[in-house]
Amino acid sequence: MDEGNDVISGTVIAEELDLEAIQVRKDLAVTGIVGKPRVGYPTSDLISAIEKFLNWDSACRAVIVGAGNLGSALMGYNELKNHGMNLVAAFDASPSRIGPQKNGPTIYPMSDIKSIVNKEKARLAILTVPPQVAQEVSDQLVDAGIRRIWNFTNVRLRVPEEVLVLREDLSSGYAVLTVLRGITD
């Protein structure tokens, strides 16, 4: 849409993303959008359909636990805001970080997790604490009613079956780049 295309075809999307056109059409059909044969999808309708399918059209109330440099970076990461993420609070173990922030949510002490998560009706927690305390903080979040955890630590969390943990493992990406070193250098 930024490039001025009012209509986009499954074939063009497939080429841009190095996928098969048939797979692109099948995947997009899941969102409910209907393309016109030999024309494609109206671009703005397609964007709306995808955003609706991903629930990006409504706010997702989230908290961030661990306000170190990775946590702070994510607080300022506008792309997530654009996708509906609404950071309602942050937590940190360091007393010097506690308090309101100019460009971000108020930072509370870890002991306030349960009360603030409930008061703010937060549904998603981003975990950016040091690995040594990751499991303990995860237990606190689950106890507070959190059922979706975005885990940026390198710890495999043990959670009840109903809790969804997505681990964002930057080391895996780095491994892809280093294992191929001999081939590309």
Added chain:
Amino acid sequence: MDEGNDVISGTVIAEELDLEAIQVRKDLAVTGIVGKPRVGYPTSDLISAIEKFLNWDSACRAVIVGAGNLGSALMGYNELKNHGMNLVAAFDASPSRIGPQKNGPTIYPMSDIKSIVNKEKARLAILTVPPQVAQEVSDQLVDAGIRRIWNFTNVRLRVPEEVLVLREDLSSGYAVLTVLRGITD
């Protein structure tokens, strides 16, 4: 090893990672390690073999382009240092950020990319610039001899065939968490 296990079996690793034991053994065999039947792998030998396979036992000289909050967070991310990443320089378009840093590499202006990449023999570039300039900066990096780019922007970069780009797409992780909202909440 941190938990005091001198030996670990493929079966235990498979259980921990929710994988099939046969797949774990096959994958680990690629590193050259040989396990003992009914005993497993000596833990420290296994770690060394994996690190060697991933080239994490030797330094990977890297630069970071874009010293905003995501770039700064990655500069302080110790796990990558532990895996051999050696950040030799950073670059930013903002004159106020240029100069030596207390806890990180010196930040240079974008116009110095080619000379510093060559002088410092950097082999990997981490791209954390705003999306509008991502392609232009990528071209500069390729021109400077970089063949591996870790792309944290939401832009699909166009690069020559011999350049490896790994896109770290935080929005994909977020999508997994939001699309399932109805199921978990």
